[in-house]
Amino acid sequence: MEEKTVKLKINGQLVEAQAGVSVLQAARQAGIYIPSLCELEELPATASCRLCLVDIKGRPSFIPACATRAEDGMEIVTSSDELEGLRLDILEMILSEHPYFCLLCGEKATCDDLKVTMAKAFEPGGCVFCPKDGQCDLQRVASYLNIKKVSFKLRERSRFQWLKDPFISHNPNLCILCGRCVNVCGEIRGENVLTVVNRGETTAIGTFYNHPLKESNCSFCGACLDVCPTGAMSEKGLFADRGEKLNSQELICSLCGCGCELEIESREDGSWRRISPSSQDQPAFMSGCLRGRFGLKEILAGNKPGESPYLRTKDGLEKVSLEEALSALAARLKEARAEETAFVFSESAPVEDLLAFVSLGQDFSQRDVFWYYPENFLSRLKGFEEQNRLEFDYSSLSSNQWPDKGCFFILDSDLKSEAVTLWLKIKKQLRAGARLITLDSGFNSVEVQANLKLKPLPGREYLALLAIFKLWLDKQPGSLKFYPGLEELAGKLSHYQVEELAASSGLGVASVEAAVNLLAGNNHWTFILGERFLRQASWQENLLAVWNLSLGLAAQILPVSSKINEVFLARLATQGKIKIMTETRNLEDLIKGKKIRNLYVYGDLPLDEKPEFLVVHNPFFSRLGKRSDVFLPASFFPEQGNHFVDNRGRLKKNSFCLKNEAELTSGRQAFNKLREKLRMAECPDSESVGSDNQPEALLVSDHMTEFKSGLKRYLLPEEMVLKIQSNLTEDRGGLTFGEFMVVVEQNLDLYSGFDFPTEVSGYNQARNPELVLINPEDVGRQGLQAGQAVKINFGKDTLGGIIKPDFGIIPGVLVIRPLITDSFLSHIYEQGLVRGAVELKND
């Protein structure tokens, strides 16, 4: 598309800018500085600070440059005595409420050296020890305007700091009310947690009813910290750098599938000062989440991975050298019978190490090498395609851009937690006018931003989609794309009324109609599938329904995998190189039946039953590691310069390499040493990933990303029709009073056995895995209370939890997000939907 440009004159200089940009942006692109405290690239302009006032020829008064669109022929003056005078006045007024000694204090030069302990002060304000000193936009503007005095008496507001939340603190006494945090929270991140409260001189940044952030559905993404121009929003426990020499390095975060680039600020002694999303290619607030920003820092500060190897002796686990541990392991493996030895891994290690492990397992054991993949997401999708000889249109996955224009239909995916970078891109599209429909039977934190929110009963997603399809057929059959099978499908559906289908899916007809209208009124739809959409008994019906709808609308499909390396490993599984293990009960049966005596786990596995000989190879001395016979420390992603594959199938190289004090630096080296001891040949090809002859494309090509336009035909829902009938006879899926449909959601806060909520102080306040989300109506009906400890009875097993009412949950449904730490949890997680009853906990 041809880009329109406008030509304008700024300070006599001819400037050409893209049509639609603001005067401030146009000036910035031309290298002309206009001071501003509230404007930021990507953020909508609010014109609250009034510092960017400029003089535009022909306009009666001065106009804020950030909120004025650049137009052809404009003549603008950005700096004159009058303008600078005005700006100084404005700045002085801002400073009359913001302690300003950092700007003007004569002692500043010596303070750095002699008042260092002040850095820890409770209320840093107006001093070099403000956490923002040196990086403060207010200081920058003040130095540009060369302020010499503040004519107003400083008003010390003495407001209370926010101290009840982990990671983020707010000091209202430093706030200049620019509104950036409110803007980024609502417009960029879609959180809508921060807002401006009160009026007049008591105006402040606050939350709904001034609840702490942790009770305001804040996801603790930390974007407010990135945008705050002063030290008002600051990271807890981050103190002024006191002129220390700081190193900055880039790191690929592999705590989830997004693979965000993080920037690590470290001190000379190697300790980490701060982690924030990288601001190289885009503003820092456009990526990142709490795990990478706050969790990671504490892992390395307090719980350093890469402990010593351990070996089980009569007296329990004892620290040994790597040599001893490997010798003991090799001795055992030499005696072991290959068919009684199993190799299992989880996805978090670098690609090279995973390949080396797979090859070790294949060379040694006659059994398959298993990947513990409870979501079974991409593999199910692939299986469905092969079974029906069709191919989804994945072009949105393979192209280098996420869906750029168009509308989104999110199915069972809580994007904020599963793929936050995708969510931020979608949110940006929404600001530009895109439409969003969500269809989710569980908890979905993005649905409040949707144009239409559909809440079907759990497991009835396909009926909702079918009802939409049916209504479409009834209303405007001609507008659906024609492919073979359409007539048969229409014939099959003609036996049913839309009302019937809608009612049995749990939706009202009005919602279905609204969905059809939205879908019909907009183009370029992308169906975004979350792993929960396929992690339920009716996954095939779900896929079938979404296939038919996407075919009819010529829509794209975007499966959102949430774990690192998932795309890559799913490809290995498709090629038959590894097998997928979705839950651990089968393995436990084999262990109980003495079919498997030796088990080598690379990564983490929720296993209750311990085999005769258990090897755990993991960065963290995890739950499983503590029960092992041999524990080998693996390196953790910040410690190695290695490759990972993100949720778009891109190979990412971690160039960062933390100094590792542990004995070994990579899984590969350990495997090769072991091979040596077992007299096996060195692992082939393990180093070649990512080398020049193996570009990114090779890794992802034949798996998911190339659309080869497979067979295009509508699929007939044979069995589904029967299911509809049986469902219709039951009320609410046959749940009796007190019984709930329990939706087991994914929780990424367990990374390779490292449990963030327990290990990182304050983390469980931000994201508590014990919360049981329940509709407020049900809370009253069942005689429960918010915050009450309950147990959920699943027949044989029970699970503890804490009640949290949430209007996003439909009646009759409980949503839990447990960390999958044992085989029972792995069992119910794999099923996705389970029946359970809430019982009060009697302690």
Place this chain on the structure above:
Amino acid sequence: MTRVLLSERLVPNIFRLVIEAPEIARSARPGQFVMVIPDEKGERVPINLADWDRDRGTIDLVFMNLGLSTRKLARFKPGDSLQAVSGPLGRPAETGRSGHVLLVGGCYGLAGLYPLAREFKKMGNRVTFLAEARDENYIFWEEKARKVSDNYWKALRADCFASGEELEEIIKRLKNNSPDLSRVVVMGCSYLLYVVSTITRELNLKTMVNLNPIMVDGTGMCGACRVSVNGQTYFACVDGPEFDGHAVDWPEYFNRRRAFLRQEELSLALFLNRMLD
């Protein structure tokens, strides 16, 4: 266990606790301090005695909310109990008759100097109180101090920009106007102690500074609080906290004070994310 009767924030960062401690109140002397352990797992932290009431059996502690222990202290509410308070510790300040005394206080020193001012006044001295702060908003106990002093001056950072007098000029003016000014006592942050000592050295004015080094037991056993004065090693807890400001080895003192800064920051950061009520 020692009961807290009152807890308040006086100005940003400065907090006041009034606690029940009749024995300490009975024997307290100006310039002394107490050792406080906030909670079961808390460390010992020395705090100046800002005031005491022998009849009611209470003492006033005014401190700066700076590190982990003072942050814990600032969270105490009336009715709560501190784990332990022991004192009075340290040698009382020299408060004999010397004519005209200048007391320079900053931050918590504004309160810590109050008993000294009262004592000097009682001994028949002329007392000038000079409060140093960044701004009017950071000054507290002004009325209280005015009652026990003849003059009350303020040296404000904010004024410096508005052509006000700087600390140095004020002290020089006082010295010129009052030839009988023979003694300066300083209490506050280490930097203030150092700066005032530097100024008065030129004027040849005897200056006593109340040092606040890192302290562990406060009874002369551990030696953590050692300072060099006139080339000799003293323990601030039992030999001080008042020393001759012109004889203190300042570089060593500043170095020792920041010895554990990184560890202090780390423990504070962990605490901040843990204590969220």
